[in-house]
Amino acid sequence: MAEISVNIVGSEPVLMPMASRVGDAVRQLLSGKQQRKTIAALANGEAVDLHRELTEDTELTPIQTDSELGLEILRHSTSHIMAQAVRDLFGTDVKVAIGPAIENGFYYDFYREEPFSPEDFEKIEERMAQISSDGLPFTRKTMDRQEAITHFAALGEKYKVELLEELEDEQVSLYQQGDFIDLCRGPHLPDTSWVKDFKLLRVAGAYWRGDEHKDVLQRIYGTVFFDEKSLKKYLNNLEELKKRDHRKLGRELQLFTSRDLIGPGLILWQPKGAQLRRLIEDYWKDEHYKHGYELLYTPHIARQDLWQTSGHLDFYSENMYAPMEIDEVKYQLKPMNCPFHIGIFKTDKRSYREFPIRWAELGTVYRYERAGALHGLMRVRGFTQDDAHIFCREDQLEEEIFHILNLNLHILATFGFSEYDIYLSTRPEKSVGSDDIWEKSTAALKQALEKKGLGYEIDPGEGVFYGPKIDIKIKDQLGRSWQCSTIQVDFNLPQRFDMTYTGTDNSEHRPIMIHRALMGSLERFVGILIEHYAGAFPLWFSPVQARILNITDDQLEYCEKIYNQLRKAGIRVEKDLRNEKLNYKIREAQMMKIPFMLIVGEKEKENGTLTVRLRDGKNLPPMKIVEFVEKVLSESAEGRGL
């Protein structure tokens, strides 16, 4: 009998009979503990099941339960089990579409007339548990593509037929567990008994193949892990996310709201939210001034002609609010600030000596976002960009980009974001500008990134049509990524607006324009901050820094005195002098996540002090009012990076 040589990567090969299974090799080559963790393997680089027969000399890399790939296989297999359960329960009224593993779980798309209900979820989960305890093996078979089409056509599985018709391979693989057969590339778990710690999470509509002209399917999402602990951890994490949800905290902390009467995607900033925002804006303005920017203000609407010249009407009009007519002239709300800044540029004849010109504006723009895309502060229709435009010569580009990166990362770090992923997007297929300018600008962006010592990834062809760009995605406390910053070179608008400057040679040249935003949108950035800090903001931008809590009415006068003194010193302080017990007042202040609670009773009144309770429940020893002022001011300044 023929033999083949099999080894686990990094160890000695052994000879095994031809057509031994991967699982046999694993049992022979791995220790008990390693064996039990192994659910599949890479055989000469191809991911295969443990049941797969080996027909040539093979190097195996085990895929184990503690790897990403292992989880992916678990999730994929679980989606099959869910499909089987759904089919068992609802019969052929249900058509199966696709069911991949995704980040943190899996889904399966079904076509069914009736919507799935929460009660259905319970039934499906019960049935899945049954399938799991049956320990059905996942078996793979290959089939001629035409044969597979006939097979699925006979079952009325039109989505599978459609998939098969588009496949290029003449042999396709099918996986079966119990009586459920699905078209699938695999690999899968050895059997269904591995799938114990799962949960179905939600159902949502999804189009067949993501195309809104095609059938609407019901997508059931779920998650699964190899052990109960990990599942619980994940579910707890979901709970934590809910607790941090900026919409919930925004309401509780009285930061912002939106009302039906105002309109969807339009935010009302309540006093505390407005205070928070003002602190962010003031800091932003100060930093920009220090870094050589000048600040601009521009209007919210402009004549339609402006948007014609800028090209927004041609490229962006579906995102713009409809025109309004004033004195027989059409005006439109601005979706971007750039044309206004160009308008200011063109008020004078510019010289190369003025460059770089750095203009910044907290400009509020309005964009039509599809109703289904709106989400709290994260996706709105009216928002304020922390926008800036830099006009410079080509030879200044790299230095300007470097300058922007410095300011950018400095500001993000001050807000507590020091982990990020950076992407450099290069020329797309449809674009304006010469090869030469694209090359030079892309090189300038790269060099600036490298000079700053920043790692980055290249997104080939993902640049905007008018120039290359750098995007920075920050990571929050929960490890989620948010794209906030963007730095974009623009060869288009300077030309459209015929912007020029006089160079050293006394002739006219075209300036380079850079658009950039650091926080992106104030609204969204505040949303991210709320979730990042779970509403417990650092002292320097806490809308309320301290709240005075008296113990009895005997300290009312003294409390007023403290309040006035702190307020004059520039401390954001509130007083809670209601006739309530201390416990009650502490609870409320705690829930408002106020950094300092100032407790004032007879002792403090007599000594001219106050007792500070911190957000974490600890107390500081009693201190004089001036000491507290000093403490808050110095800690705030430090937090603000002063």
Next chain:
RNA sequence: GCUCACGUAGCUCAGGUGGUAGAGCGCAUCCUUGGUAAGGAUGAGGUCACCGGUUCAAAUCCGGUCGUGAGCUCCA
């Protein structure tokens, strides 16, 4: 925009099968003046998102509109 779900006092929510509404928190008044996460009593708040239909009768059933949520899609 599409699919599904939801829309009851300022907030969080109860209100089988239709008979004009309830709780807790908050708010007001009173009692209580109490040192580190909810003291007590009384009271005021709702044309049950809006419009229309079915019915003797609708928060409850049906249709539409608006809004919210989860996804899909979109996001130079």
